[in-house]
Amino acid sequence: MRDFIIKFAQTIGQIVTAPMLILFLLSKNKQVIILDVRRWIKIVDNMNQPSADWVNLLYLLSTHQEFRNLYYYRIKQSDSIGFVLVQVCRIFYKQCPSLFIDCNNIGSGLFVQHGFSTIISAESIGENCWINQQVTIGYTTKGRPIIGNNVTISAGAKVVGKITINDNVQVGANAVVVKNVPNNCVVVGVPAYIVKKDGVKVKEQLI
Template identity: 35%
Template sequence: MIREIQEDLSKVESSSKLLIFLSNRGFQALLFYRVSHFLFKKKIPLIPLFLTRIIQIVYSIDIDYKAQIEGGCCIVHGVGLVIGSGVVIGKNSKLYHGVTLGVSNSENNKDGFPYVGENVLIGAGAKVLGKVKIGDNSKIGANSVVLKDVPKNCIAFGIPAQYKESKNKRTLEVL
């Protein structure tokens, strides 16, 4: 848990670590999630639920304590962010406000939760729904709705999201 917190802290852009602890909503939400998830894995009842509800009420960020989030995650702004219980998020991913990672409740898709690879950026308001996989180093555009897998090194955008492969990794950095 400590390693993941240090990795999360290293991804927040600020000159002061103390300022991050005191004022960064996204980091604070992840910190509460990390403690909640740790307690959940130790089979301690009710406290994980209580801790996640505090962040939900205070910041309008809903991260289920059963989700699996690797270290180096960065939540930018965060208000309206929802991460469901079965979601898996890889290392060094960046999530903006209004993002939803959850089940689709669609008859056309096999229901389940998204898997988000490493070094993925998910833009503001994007929805990733159902049992889909977002490949490593991919970017999801703002307000996109992702209902099918996105391969690694791709940019996905639109409703429903279409993806474009990038042959040049620098293109992904620019967007």
């Protein structure tokens, strides 16, 4: 009975959000959106029941405001028509109000877990990144960060300035990163330093 009620509620939610599919159909970023959907579903779908991409898209739009923020970002990146349509959809389908995405380019598969009080203002972000709540990726007068592929930025972390966070990096909770981070590292602390590099425990300062 419980599973039936959950499924019924999900179906109603998908019906209500169905008009948002118009944005997808008009978008030039369909493939990127589909890749976003597949990663989010892999992470959040506890029931693990395979469904068509468009069904999963509606599920995410109806249940995760953070996904709506990313969806609107993808649509706006398509063209001016998409930008106008997003402004209309925002009236009826609210996004996460304290999640701000301002980035020239974001690779596919960005996952935002708990978008509360999160600012994503990077020059670019690679593929399959993971950003938690209360994260600030921000700029200084010198510029904005470049984030590589497969980067995780944990809750409360700050990544600021014209720096590069290379591939396969994990930024620990509440860390403050103001210098470049090499590939395959775990960084923690204020200011951040390396505690693991290429799978080996170390203690190295960022340069």
